[in-house]
Amino acid sequence: MKDWSIKELSNLLREKKISSVEITTDYLQHIKKKNPEINAFITVDEGRSLDQAKLADQIIQKGEGDVLTGVPIAQKDIFCAEDWLTTCGSKMLHNFIAPYDATVVKKFNEVGAVNLGKTNMDEFAMGSSNETSYFGGVKNPWDLTRVPGGSSGGSAAAIAARMCPGATATDTGGSIRQPASLCGLTGLKPTYGLVSRYGMIAFASSLDQAGPMAKSSEDCAMMMNVMAGFDPKDSTSIDHKKEDYIKNIDQPIEGLKIGLPKEYFAEGLDSDVAKVIEAAIDQYKKLGATIVDVSLPNTNLSIPVYYVLAPAEASSNLSRYDGVRYGHRTSQYDDLMDMYCKTRQEGFGEEVKRRILIGTYVLSAGYYDAYYLKAQQIRHLISEDFKKAFKVCDVIMGPTAPSTAFKANEKIDDPVTMYLQDIYTIATNLAGLPGMSIPAGFVNKLPVGLQIIGNYFDEARMLNVAHQFQKATDWHKAIPEGALS
């Protein structure tokens, strides 16, 4: 298998040096070989992918098409894709053939990109290790005894094992950035509202946001050019002017002001991870950036706030799974109530049920003010912290996750420890800000991610800032042992 970037594939296709059918066939064969071990894909449909590739080749032959025409991309199984099994990692949707395309999927189809398959994920995107998937955990290609992170762990492992050059992902509390960090990839969670949520199975609607995951910032920028844009079908989509995320990616970053929040380097951060992050900051100084100290004093509160708001929204969103219109229905029941209760008992996994119960509890009579309202007020304070910080800096940097990839089964029985994985990523979701993770080095042969947080709609600058780092370093080019064979 060749280690292609999206940019290389795009150039080779347009120069007609290789066909989409050839590329797609190579990836499908590599998936066949690697997936039984990694479990990054839930659904692969060779015939359908190759049909798309043939169509793309015809378009390219005519000298038409877009930069991504013929480039194969994997789709996280949270996105509905017409006539594809779309499970969201849950038994509840184990038989759900989506009757329509999510806007993100539609946009990739429209530019002629090839859908390589649907990637594994934590059930309903609830998890930080991919272990909550009904279809089994995903292995981290850097160390098969470890988790790839979550919830977009299937997308991350698929790219790391070179089963695809890029994949879509979603991020409610860190689900793009944390797996990108743990698998040595580049991932971007855009500003809330920039990428359409239509057809993206809802977890916590005020926090959910889709974004690209790939090996480099350039590849993420190419995917963003397709994914971003106003969508009238998403009531919270923002009518932001269409940007070209590639155009200014090569700009020098001299004079860039980087804010370092002291709370992101406090107790809880692995000391070796801290060293890698400090070295990355030094690299940025060499590139002409200046460092400013900032403070995000309410960082520690972001986890409690998130674990009120996200379950509250989830308990409401997941009430749609009732065994009536689609998905799983229990086989034996006495009456309607019994059918609902058994269907949901069987269809949801432990973590999902736990979050539905927390959400139901915090929204129930007598507790609303103490939990839900209070959490919304603190969310406001967290958002204000960022506003203050961005008055004195252009981007904020710090670690993406407190440690490198942990062992499978290490944290799954202790939800609170698992939740702390997202300590540095959750606040940006609460504030609606864009966040990125880029490979910054290794600790004991395991990748470490540097997080870049930008101001609202500052994705072009973040991608530029990430690209300049990747021009000066090789961390993003590292390949897990045996990934190409």
Added chain:
Amino acid sequence: MSITHDEIKKIAHLARIKITEEEADATLKKLSGILNLIEDMKKVDTTNISPMSHAQSVTQRLRDDVVTETNQREKLQKIAPEVSDGLYIVPQVIE
């Protein structure tokens, strides 16, 4: 704030999830841990802080009241557990 076994059973019913006694006990332990984590919020004075319900201060968009969706009943009901004559079938609720 601690939660009781009976409360777990009550919220499980509100959430329409059947739960066994053993499951309720196991859930009680884990939920208590999570609720302890959430208790940290109590330390913060939020007097006069307005709640933030959304990441962006946007207002609800309106559209013209025109038909935009076509009838796709057959297609959408193809994936339902049980349908008959274009209707979703559930256990009888009215005698």
